[in-house]
Amino acid sequence: MDLGTITSVVSARSRADLSILGADTQVLAGGTWLFSEPQDHLTTLVDLSTLGWPPLTSTAHGLEVAATCTLAELAHADHPAAALFRQCCSALLASEKIWNTATVGGNLSLSLPAGAMVSLMAALDATLTVWAANGDDYEIGVTEFVTGVNANVMQPGDVLRSIMIPTDSLDSRTAFRKVALAPLGRSGSVVIGRLAPNGEFVITITAATTKPVQLRFDALPTAADVAAKVAEIDVWFDDPHGKPDWRRHVSGVLAQEVLEELR
Structure with missing residues (x-):
C-alpha cells in the first residue's frame, strides 16, 4: 500500500x-x-x-550474509548448505516476487515466530552484527536476539548489519520439517535438526514457540532424551494458526523425525 x-x-x-x-x-x-x-x-x-553491501561473502570463519541480502539471493546461492537455505525460504510461502524483494535482515528484525530466517539462522547458530545507535557494534546469537513475539534486543536507531554463519554449521548435516494447519498456511512448527562434524546434535524449534528454542546434545541422543527435552519447553505459541497443545505435539513428532533422519 x-x-x-x-x-x-x-x-x-x-x-x-x-x-x-x-x-x-x-x-x-x-x-x-x-x-x-x-x-x-x-x-x-x-x-x-544503496549502501552496497555484498549479499554473500565467504570468509575464513564461514558465510557472511548482509542484512540486505534478499531471500532469492540466499535461496539460489551456489553453496553446499543451499538446500537448507531453500527449505527455510520456502517455509515463508511467498511468491518469487517477494523472494526478490524481502531481505534476510528484515525477516530477522521482525522477529515473528514463523519468521523463516529466524528458523534458518537459529538452526545454524548464526551470529548477528548490529550497528547500535550510539555508534558501537555488538554481536549476538539469534536465540538471544529474539526475545519474544515481534520482539528483539534492538533499541530505537539500531540497524542489523550482517549475519555470520560459522563454517562448522555450514558443514553440518541437516534435516528440515515443517507443519501447518492448512497446505498453504503459516508455519505451525518448524523443526530443524543439525548434526555437526564434531558429533554435536542440535534441534531448533521455531514457529511453534514464542522465540527460538534449541535442544542441544553432545552426541546423538535417544528418542526418549529428545522427548524429555521437548516436554520441558514452556514457551509454546498460541494464535489462530495453532494452539499450544497441538504445537507441542507436532513439534515432538517432528523432532523425532529429524533425529531418525540424521541418526
Missing part, C-alpha cells in the same frame, strides 16, 4: 546517514512488511539498499 505520510526517502551512502533514525524515521530494505500496513507515524524512510 502507499504510505501517505512519507515526505522524504533518504538513500543511505554511509553509516552516518543512519543517524537520523528516530520515532518518525525508519529504515527501508525490502519493505515487504513496511508497505503491508499503515505507518502513519512515519515521515521519512532511509533506504539501506
